[in-house]
Each structure stands twice: as C-alpha cells, then as structure tokens.
Amino acid sequence: METGESLTVGSHTLGKRDMLDTYDLVGVGFGPSNLSLATALEEYAENHPDDPITATFFERQHSLGWHRGMLLPSAKMQISYLKDLVTFRNPTSRLSFISYLHAKNRLALFVNNQDAYPTRKEFHDYLKWVESHFSRWVTYSSQVSGIALPSGGAGRGPVDQVRVEVRNPSFPGGVRTVNARNLVVSTGLAPKMPANVMRGRSVWHSSEFLHRFNERDPGSLQRVAVVGAGQSAAEIVRFLYDKLPHATVSAIIPSYGYSVADDTPFANKVFDAGTVDEYYHGSQEAKDAIWNYHRNTNYAVADGDVIRDLHQRVYADELTGDQRLRMVNLSRVEGVRQTGDGARITILSKLNEQSYPLDVDVLVCATGYDAMDPTDLLGELDAYCLRDRNGRYRVERDYRIVTTPELAVGIYLQGGTEHTHGLPSSLLSNMAIRSGEITDSVAAETKIPARPEMAPALLTR
Helix, strand or coil: CCCCCCEEECCEEECHHHHHCEECEEEECCCHHHHHHHHHHHHHHHHCCCCCCCEEEECCCCCCCCCHHHCCCCCECCCCCCCCCCCCCCCCCCCCHHHHHHHCCCHHHHHHCCCCCCEHHHHHHHHHHHHCCCHHHEECCCEEEEEECCCCCCCCCCECCEEEEEECCCCHHHEEEEEECEEEECCCCEECCCCCCCCECCEEEHHHHHHHHHHCCHHHCCEEEEECCCHHHHHHHHHHHHHCCCCEEEEECCCCCCCECCCCHHHHHHHCHHHHHHHHHCCHHHHHHHHHHHHHHCCCCECHHHHHHHHHHHHHHHHHCCCCEEEECCEEEEEEEEECCEEEEEEEECCCCCEEEEEECEEEECCCEECCCCHHHHHHHHHHECECCCCCECECCCCEECECCCECCEEEECCCCHHHHCHHHHCCCCHHHHHHHHHHHHHHHHCCCCCCCCCCCCCCC
C-alpha cells in the first residue's frame, strides 16, 4: 500500500511486489461493514497463518466516519452493544465492544449505567478504536474510479481477476491500479431528498446536519423546519428545540404523529442471522409479508423515549403559551425555493389538499437514504452480472452476485441486498455474521482453480 513497504496479515508478510499487484480481495469502502470484514479476515489469517487472504481497502473519505452528521449528544443506538462488529460471530474477539470498554477503562461505568444501548458518539468511538488496528489495510481519500477486465479484455477460460483503478492525489500520477480476485463493494447508502428539492445553503440533508449547523450562527436561526417521520427527524427536532430556545421549530410529518418503533422481542427476531436464511429461501409471498408486517421495526419510526420527550416539550409550550414546537401533521413538502438567507417551503396539507407557504431560515430533510447501487462502479463488469425480472442483481446466499460463466471473479455486496436477504441487509444487526460468511466464501472460492466446465468463452463483449 501507499502507507508502507509491507503489510503483515496474521504471520504472513506481503512484500512490496504483492502490494502493488494482486490481492485476493479488494474492498471498496471502509465503513462499519468492511471494517467488520477486516476483523473476520484477521481471524481467518490467525487460523490459516501460512495461507491468509490478502486484502486491501480503499475509502473515499479522509478517515473512517459513520453518520458523523448525526452524532448528536443525546442520540442513542437502536441496537444492543452486543451487535457490534464481531460478537455474534466470535464472542471471544479482542475487538468486541466489551473489549473496547475495558481498554478505555469504562467497563464498570457502562455496566452500572444499566443500559444496553450506547450513544452513537460512543459507538462511533468504538469503530475508530477497532479501525486503529487496521490502519495499514486501508488507503483513505481514495476514489475507485473504474473496474475493468484485464488488459486486452480477452483470454480463454473464465477471467479470474479484474483491474481496479483508484484515484488519490498522493499516488504517483494521482492514479494507482491493483488487481483483484474478489471485490467487496460497501459504498454505503445515498442520501435521499424529497422530490423536487435540492440541497443548498439553507436546505440540508440529515446526513450533514451537525456540520452545517455548526457553520451557522445560532442566533440567525429563528425559524427552522424538519421534514421526516423517522428516528433521525425526531432527534433533530429535539436537538433544535433545545439548542435554539429563541427559535420556532416546525416538524413536518406525513402522518398524524410519530410512530413508535417495534423493538419487542418477537419482532426483533426479524434481524436474527437465522431469519436471513428463511428470507432468502422463502417464497415471494413470505418475503412480502415480512416487509409489510415488520417495516415498523426500522423505517419511518422513532424510539418511544424520543417521542415522549417531544410530547413533553409540546405540553410545556401549552403551559407557557409560547408554541415553539409546531407539529405540521399529515403534510408533505411539495417544493422549496431559496430566498436570500433562507428558504420558502411549499407544504401540501393532506387534511384539505391545500398548499401554503412556510418561510424558514433552514429546512432539514431527514428523509432517509437510497439503497446502494453499484452499477456505475462495476462499469463493464455489469454486463456479466445477472439480474432478476425486476432488474435487480441476482445474489447468492453468500452475498456474491451471480455472474455469467466467463467471469470467475467474486463480486460481493455489503448492502443493496434487501430484496434477497431481507431487512438486516443495510443495518448493523447482522454485520458480524455476514462478514464471516463472505470471508468463508472468498476463502473457498479463491483457493479452488476455475472449473473447466465453466465455458472457456472469450471475453469479447
């Protein structure tokens, strides 16, 4: 890698030539999912010291970051601390959240809190702590700009490696090319805005909230609005109400009120590792039923304590006669126009189907994310990736895209597999198990030569 002459994986040292040429695995992105994968690869190397999986990762951000814009002081995780990067796969791992607490001399304090849900800030610090063990595995500020077949694009037999072009100003010439026998794509979710709404100085997405808020003079924010009905929306409304005691905060939600997330024990089984098997092998009717009945475990819902906090603030406003928190129920944003230092929102009320304007200094859109779509990233490889009748990638149980026989390179997805693997696909809950399954699959496939029956066709497309 660019950060040194050699890299030790387990007890095996990769020399400079190895590092500049071919890897068993190249990871695109280094957020929580691929960080968890790195821990699984390290475990594999410890168990196979003479034959580890050689790997490197490229991340476009300048450092590891997980929802930095939403690390609000009071925001808490919605999953147990035991659903960390490793524990469900390896409870004895030295990289568990419990090990992190012990290393930070906070284990007793955390236990005495009697709370299984750490704050997002603490979980982010845990991620950074784990990442410090793998800093030589990843190159930051590196954008994967192209993935292509080997030079010439042809050869008899299945192609067993591809070229990955990476751009980074610190590379000689700004570009580096490595070869990969397997790719693991984990580029994360893309922020989603309401239709016909563009981000700007006074229109933010929740993913950038804290950064943009800290750039503004709080005194200049007299009227703020938040659109969205989920956890992030509710947390931002609470944050703005408390941080801006002089401001009016409008919460624009499509329902009559915030809906509580179903985190009851039986509902939470939908995130268990075993449920992934049931979903993957289930009928389409069963898959539809899971989504229809259990979307309220995660989508457009908020934790009960946050909802109660907001209602208490509404009630306090009633007592004082100063209605600072205004619930704009059964409404949606139809459009936004920048107006000098603020914005004019056009709101459609579902109560009377009437539209009306609302002038604000800032509008925050906590409107979720679009699923990861690696189509553009895969480039010419996409032609060899099979899709279902709805145009979605066909994905094996081990998260590997189904490809035509000509392409023997494994392309694994960490995200974007909700249609095949269910609700946990883009969430933290099943991350540790998924990383182990991908590692086992890469190990099995990489050590086996391409089978002769795999159609020795020329790659001429």
